[in-house]
Amino acid sequence: xxxxxxxxxxxxxxxxxxxxxxxxxxxxxxxxxxxxxxxxxxxxxxxxxxxxxxxxxxxxxxxxxxxxxxxxxxxxxxxxxxxxxxxxxxxxxxxxxxxxxxxxxxxxxxxxxxxxxxxxxxxxxxxxxxxxxxxxxxxxxxxxxxxxxxxxxxxxxxxxxxxxxxxxxxxxxxxxxxxxxxxxxxxxxxxxxxxxxxxxxxxxxxxxxxxxxxxxxxxxxxxxxxxx
Amino acid sequence: xxxxxxxxxxxxxxxxxxxxxxxxxxxxxxxxxxxxxxxxxxxxxxxxxxxxxxxxxxxxxxxxxxxxxxxxxxxxxxxxxxxxxxxxxxxxxxxxxxxxxxxxxxxxxxxxxxxxxxxxxxxxxxxxxxxxxxxxxxxxxxxxxxxxxxxxxxxxxxxxxxxxxxxxxxxxxxxxxxxxxxxxxxxxxxxxxxxxxxxxxxxxxxxxxxxxxxxxxxxxxxxxxxxx
DNA sequence: ACAAAAGTGTTACACGTACACCCATGG
DNA sequence: CCATGGGTGTACGTGTAACACTTTTGT
Numbered sequence: 001x002x003x004x005x006x007x008x009x010x011x012x013x014x015x016x017x018x019x020x021x022x023x024x025x026x027x028x029x030x031x032x033x034x035x036x037x038x039x040x041x042x043x044x045x046x047x048x049x050x051x052x053x054x055x056x057x058x059x060x061x062x063x064x065x066x067x068x069x070x071x072x073x074x075x076x077x078x079x080x081x082x083x084x085x086x087x088x089x090x091x092x093x094x095x096x097x098x099x100x101x102x103x104x105x106x107x108x109x110x111x112x113x114x115x116x117x118x119x120x121x122x123x124x125x126x127x128x129x130x131x132x133x134x135x136x137x138x139x140x141x142x143x144x145x146x147x148x149x150x151x152x153x154x155x156x157x158x159x160x161x162x163x164x165x166x167x168x169x170x171x172x173x174x175x176x177x178x179x180x181x182x183x184x185x186x187x188x189x190x191x192x193x194x195x196x197x198x199x200x201x202x203x204x205x206x207x208x209x210x211x212x213x214x215x216x217x218x219x220x221x222x223x224x225x226x227x228x
Numbered sequence: 229x230x231x232x233x234x235x236x237x238x239x240x241x242x243x244x245x246x247x248x249x250x251x252x253x254x255x256x257x258x259x260x261x262x263x264x265x266x267x268x269x270x271x272x273x274x275x276x277x278x279x280x281x282x283x284x285x286x287x288x289x290x291x292x293x294x295x296x297x298x299x300x301x302x303x304x305x306x307x308x309x310x311x312x313x314x315x316x317x318x319x320x321x322x323x324x325x326x327x328x329x330x331x332x333x334x335x336x337x338x339x340x341x342x343x344x345x346x347x348x349x350x351x352x353x354x355x356x357x358x359x360x361x362x363x364x365x366x367x368x369x370x371x372x373x374x375x376x377x378x379x380x381x382x383x384x385x386x387x388x389x390x391x392x393x394x395x396x397x398x399x400x401x402x403x404x405x406x407x408x409x410x411x412x413x414x415x416x417x418x419x420x421x422x423x424x425x426x427x428x429x430x431x432x433x434x435x436x437x438x439x440x441x442x443x444x445x446x447x448x449x450x451x452x453x454x455x456x
Numbered sequence: 457a458c459a460a461a462a463g464t465g466t467t468a469c470a471c472g473t474a475c476a477c478c479c480a481t482g483g
Numbered sequence: 484c485c486a487t488g489g490g491t492g493t494a495c496g497t498g499t500a501a502c503a504c505t506t507t508t509g510t
Binding site: 044073074081214221222223 | 229230231268270271272273274295297298300301302309311313362366438440441442443444449450451
């Protein structure tokens, strides 16, 4: 039995949530869009395998991926029985731009405009989307998707992208700040408004310490968690 | 590469949370306590494989197990490279008593008094324990562990077992009832007190509909989620 | 009558939401 | 000087926690 790993990389460029895809380089389904996948070698752990596969197909390094799910239906791969361990990560696109050279044919797609994918990869993406929404509602996960310095309106925009809705900006900023996870900087970002919005930095120590203990980052969480 | 499944079955007998274990029947490590495990066959899905393995080793049928995690370190099995997909389930022990005949040598152990286990099975149990605590804090998961009719004090006792602490009974019952998930019966349970406690039934429809949308079943969830 | 468990009432307070309004500034 | 986005203040309702107190009934 073959053991594969498929990697789902979500990215944020300041405007949209995107998904990284590659053009499959071999048969079957050569030339179609696909997640980054490969087989686990007999002598490597799952962590090493996922890192190797991602690096080989996209150039990305030191991306922290998390195991999400295993798909193992008998007919999911047309050639041979293969189970696939789906891994996923979230990254700030700008921070990895240099690694994603044109040597690799990986491309970012807006999450709302993903092309048809091979095999059961669309199912994998759906699983990952649900997981993202669930986790980001309860934990400060999305904070990681932004540059080292970011503004609250930027963060709010990101949340609005993920949940495909709009939040009240005044309540949103208070809620976020009440966690004590953000450290206000002296400078302001004046790109998006005349008044300017303060930059914030993430308090890394508090972030890792309390990651699991912050709940309800979105208003009316019941509404959003219901369907997931 | 071999693909195995290991099954973690948590049970509740009205008093304690227990873990189902078997005595391993073959080398290596023959005669030691172990989770129920086996290999996935080329022609069966993961769902079928986990059900088959559990049935073969314990007699249990139609237990809904959930995929938890994959362990795949290269050295985890001394004989051959094996990855294991950990599955877990929660059951009301009394409801499955008949299936667990003595033909199979499966035994229940109090979760606090689990004997040494083979390979990395203790690690698997720890992963499952954390997962249980996390999920049960946010969703009405534990309601399933009780008989069709149960009292609030019974449910509270179960929560106290899982979180190894005590809750205020008055606030607990209000919180649970405020979800609207329970339907009060006319009879009372007089086994544990003279006044008697009302029996309740789970509103199955509401339960499945709203499973994801109820949050914070335990007081001070931050405290409990912090370390997980 | 008493003990012991079940459950109600009460209160203080934190939190969530809605929304009026003020602030800063580039054009 | 005003349009625009950023942000504070205020008000109200709901949820939570703590705990005094009542209810029930077997012994």
